[in-house]
Amino acid sequence: MSVLYLLYAFVVGAFLVGFGMKISARVKRKYGPPVYQPLMDVIKLLSKRSISHGLVQDLGVWMALAGSALLVLAIPVSPFPFINLDLIAFVYVSAIASLGVALGTAQVANPYASIGMARALMLMLGYEVPVLLTVVFFYFSLGTATLADLATLQKEGWFLFKYPLLSAGYYLALLAEMGKPPFDVVTAPSEIASGPMVEYGGKYLGFLVIYAFFHTFVSTALFAVLFLGGGTWWEVLLKQLVLYFSVVVVASSFPRFVSEKAVVYQWIVPSLFVILNFVVVAS
Amino acid sequence: MASGLVRVALAFLVLSFALLALYRNICWVSIVPAAFGAAIVFSLSSPLLLFVGWEIVSWTIFFSIILRGSSGGTESVPVVASRKNVVYLYVSFAALSAVFMLMWIFLSHFSYKSPYFYLAVVASVIKGAIIPFHLWLVPVYSSMDLSFTAFNSAVLSKLGLIVILLPLYLGADYSGVRNAVESFGLEVNFIRIFILLSSFTALYAAYRAVLTEDLVELLSYSSLSQVGYIFAGAFLSLSSGKDVASMALNGTMLHALNHALVKIPFFMLAYFVERKYGTTSLSETGGLYKKSPVLFFLVLPLAISLAGVPPAGGFVSKWLLYTSMLRAGYYVSFFLLGVAGVLSFLYVYRFLHSLFFERLKKDSLKEDDFLELKWHFLPTGVASVMTLIVGVKPSLVTNLLSSAIPEPLSLNVEAHLPTGSIAFAFLLLVIFSAFLWKISADHRYVPDTDNYTSAAVRLDQNPEISYDFSYGFYMPLKRPFRWLCYLNPEKLYDVLWEYLRDGLSYLRTLASGRFTDYIFYISIFAFVMLFVGKVFNTPCFLMIRKIFSFVGGG
Numbered sequence: 137m138s139v140l141y142l143l144y145a146f147v148v149g150a151f152l153v154g155f156g157m158k159i160s161a162r163v164k165r166k167y168g169p170p171v172y173q174p175l176m177d178v179i180k181l182l183s184k185r186s187i188s189h190g191l192v193q194d195l196g197v198w199m200a201l202a203g204s205a206l207l208v209l210a211i212p213v214s215p216f217p218f219i220n221l222d223l224i225a226f227v228y229v230s231a232i233a234s235l236g237v238a239l240g241t242a243q244v245a246n247p248y249a250s251i252g253m254a255r256a257l258m259l260m261l262g263y264e265v266p267v268l269l270t271v272v273f274f275y276f277s278l279g280t281a282t283l284a285d286l287a288t289l290q291k292e293g294w295f296l297f298k299y300p301l302l303s304a305g306y307y308l309a310l311l312a313e314m315g316k317p318p319f320d321v322v323t324a325p326s327e328i329a330s331g332p333m334v335e336y337g338g339k340y341l342g343f344l345v346i347y348a349f350f351h352t353f354v355s356t357a358l359f360a361v362l363f364l365g366g367g368t369w370w371e372v373l374l375k376q377l378v379l380y381f382s383v384v385v386v387a388s389s390f391p392r393f394v395s396e397k398a399v400v401y402q403w404i405v406p407s408l409f410v411i412l413n414f415v416v417v418a419s
Numbered sequence: 420m421a422s423g424l425v426r427v428a429l430a431f432l433v434l435s436f437a438l439l440a441l442y443r444n445i446c447w448v449s450i451v452p453a454a455f456g457a458a459i460v461f462s463l464s465s466p467l468l469l470f471v472g473w474e475i476v477s478w479t480i481f482f483s484i485i486l487r488g489s490s491g492g493t494e495s496v497p498v499v500a501s502r503k504n505v506v507y508l509y510v511s512f513a514a515l516s517a518v519f520m521l522m523w524i525f526l527s528h529f530s531y532k533s534p535y536f537y538l539a540v541v542a543s544v545i546k547g548a549i550i551p552f553h554l555w556l557v558p559v560y561s562s563m564d565l566s567f568t569a570f571n572s573a574v575l576s577k578l579g580l581i582v583i584l585l586p587l588y589l590g591a592d593y594s595g596v597r598n599a600v601e602s603f604g605l606e607v608n609f610i611r612i613f614i615l616l617s618s619f620t621a622l623y624a625a626y627r628a629v630l631t632e633d634l635v636e637l638l639s640y641s642s643l644s645q646v647g648y649i650f651a652g653a654f655l656s657l658s659s660g661k662d663v664a665s666m667a668l669n670g671t672m673l674h675a676l677n678h679a680l681v682k683i684p685f686f687m688l689a690y691f692v693e694r695k696y697g698t699t700s701l702s703e704t705g706g707l708y709k710k711s712p713v714l715f716f717l718v719l720p721l722a723i724s725l726a727g728v729p730p731a732g733g734f735v736s737k738w739l740l741y742t743s744m745l746r747a748g749y750y751v752s753f754f755l756l757g758v759a760g761v762l763s764f765l766y767v768y769r770f771l772h773s774l775f776f777e778r779l780k781k782d783s784l785k786e787d788d789f790l791e792l793k794w795h796f797l798p799t800g801v802a803s804v805m806t807l808i809v810g811v812k813p814s815l816v817t818n819l820l821s822s823a824i825p826e827p828l829s830l831n832v833e834a835h836l837p838t839g840s841i842a843f844a845f846l847l848l849v850i851f852s853a854f855l856w857k858i859s860a861d862h863r864y865v866p867d868t869d870n871y872t873s874a875a876v877r878l879d880q881n882p883e884i885s886y887d888f889s890y891g892f893y894m895p896l897k898r899p900f901r902w903l904c905y906l907n908p909e910k911l912y913d914v915l916w917e918y919l920r921d922g923l924s925y926l927r928t929l930a931s932g933r934f935t936d937y938i939f940y941i942s943i944f945a946f947v948m949l950f951v952g953k954v955f956n957t958p959c960f961l962m963i964r965k966i967f968s969f970v971g972g973g
Contacts, residue, residue, distance in 0.1 A: 202849040
């Protein structure tokens with residue numbers, strides 16, 4: 137069943153990304169590629185000869201893929217089995233994939249890659265603050281931050297409506313965590329030539345694309361579990377589609393923050409929303 | 420239970436000493452007496468002997484700083500002067516710590532069970548370099564032989580920890596630690612303050628580690644940050660209910676172990692870099708991966724552990740500390756520790772990137788220089804395996820520690836955190852990823868100089884061209900956090916010194932040279948001490964009373 141879950145996540149992630157490309161193109165009055173284009177890209181990339189700068193770059197892509205797949209197995213979606221983690225453990229497990237990308241980037245002697253990785257880590261410092269405040273909020277008001285428990289506690293009402301400010305704060309952090317505009321300073325194609333991914337081609341880029349599929353699935357599914365009640369696979373899928381649609385529309389509408397402004401924004405705005413929800417609940 | 424703690428502490432000392440002894444060129448003349456002093460402290464035989472061991476360690480540190488500069492007098496005057504300043508700095512804090520220890524011993528009549536135990540706790544906090552007593556740690560670590568710094572960071576920084584945990588083992592009276600100012604009619608929960616200070620130490624030190632450009636400073640600030648974690652957990656285990664205390668105590672002990680396993684190899688690597696490269700600047704080191712790829716893969720689990728990422732041991736100990744903080748309701752402390760944890764990921768990456776993957780501008784080192792790296796393989800490998808065991812099967816380690824943990828506080832970590840499942844799933848997924856990589860299209864390896872940007876500068880033909888992003892790696896973080904400079908604890912000392920200087924200049928005017936004036940001043944002082952308010956039971960007054968009665972023979 138775990139293998140089926142991973143396959144399901146792969147397919148859903150690919151179609152979410154394709155769906156996003158279509159919506160983004162339509163926002164810009166273009167036609168856009170077919171929704172299945174990302175799947176075709178992965179097949180093409182995995183079949184292309186490529187170059188590598190060393191064993192650490194190879195290990196990096198393995199860790200990135202394995203880490204993102206491990207996160208899929210931690211999201212409670214019925215009827216798939218999952219590893220029961222709380223939000224703190226989930227945040228640290230998500231660092232495995234980031235570490236994999238970071239290691240692969242470290243081996244290439246391309247300054248664009250290093251700049252991109254430095255930006256990625258700084259941005260992580262930004263969006264982790266509202267996530268930590270969210271953990272504190274859950275412990276403060278509910279006494280738990282275990283993903284399965286949080287999904288179960290929403291049977292009488294989603295947290296999106298019960299704690300709207302908290303949801304809004306986490307949504308802004310989600311944009312940064314997914315690397316979507318206005319927080320796409322990490323890849324910044326016109327500045328640093330895709331940043332950490334500049335030296336990845338062929339099957340290595342294919343691995344990173346699969347990592348992006350899993351990452352998209354995990355980010356949207358986590359929000360669905362934390363604030364939209366979770367549920368069975370098709371309920372979560374519907375919620376992910378709506379959520380990702382909103383993310384893509386926002387991403388298509390805003391220019392990019394510079395790295396320090398992105399960090400400061402994450403420290404102030406979403407954190408303020410979470411703290412305000414604290415005040416509301418405490419009063 | 421106390422004997423169990425003694426056994427575990429001594430075993431920890433022996434393990435750290437044995438790991439260090441596997442390296443070449445370690446500073447035996449400093450490490451052996453310091454280990455002897457630490458053994459006396461860890462034996463918990465009596466408060467006086469504890470103090471003796473404490474001071475042996477302090478004096479070893481004094482002499483190790485001085486002796487480091489005495490090899491042929493080749494150092495410049497400013498360097499010698501700066502080393503003397505470091506000695507004075509450490510002497511000041513060590514003396515302050517010793518004063519509190521002596522007051523505790525003297526007032527408690529050489530017993531652990533006295534209401535003055537809080538004085539020993541303050542001494543431990545000073546020794547542990549918790550803010551605002553942290554000024555000495557980084558300069559001292561940078562001024563000693565780095566092999567001794569490794570031992571200092573791994574073992575000696577835990578001396579204070581064992582004193583803080585005494586209430587759990589020897590029935591030391593920590594009611595005064597909760598409220599040391601009852602005699603003034605105040606109610607202050609000092610444990611909460613210590614937890615908050617320790618958490619702020621972890622955050623502040625991690626921030627400084629991210630922004631520094633020096634390797635030894637990075638590791639020193641990292642040590643300070645981890646000590647903040649350990650002390651926060653130790654204080655939490657004193658102050659909370661059974662469930663929270665068991666998590667906090669197990670987390671503290673595991674974190675102390677993980678910290679030692681990580682810092683010994685890291686400081687020894689810094690020692691190698693300092694001797695072979697002649698510098699510890701992060702932008703001027705690099706290329707270690709090409710010289711020794713095996714060492715990188717042995718160091719990687721330790722780096723992952725320091726960052727708190729699974730499946731290494733640092734993840735387990737940090738998770739236990741975070742969860743116990745949240746369950747006890749210490750939300751601010753959890754937040755500070757959480758941000759410190761994210762910052763640790765940043766400086767660990769900088770450490771790996773700068774040391775192993777940056778291109779050396781001028782590689783004038785010989786092949787023989789790197790033969791010494793082979794001596795790092797065994798101890799680094801042992802430390803890596805141990806930290807992975809803690810991360811995958813923490814119950815093995817907590818069972819070994821069980822004699823040191825009071826029965827009501829023992830914990831089955833795996834019942835709370837599925838470490839085995841995480842590690843097993845991750846391993847399977849890595850194997851699957853490698854398999855997918857293997858069956859995908861072919862690939863070839865190219866030098867790292869053959870990249871997207873190299874065509875413009877032909878890095879393969881011009882190796883001396885610096886085209887790495889190495890200096891100011893996280894410089895954009897300085898600007899958003901410049902407000903933190905206003906919370907800089909070092910400035911507190913500048914302000915205190917200004918007030919002291921102004922006060923002392925006033926006192927200078929009181930030095931009139933007339934005997935009658937001095938009698939008048941002493942009378943005023945005695946009047947205040949003897950008759951004003953609720954000072955009768957303060958340690959200061961009791962000390963003065965004991966001195967007077969000793970002098971007066973009654």
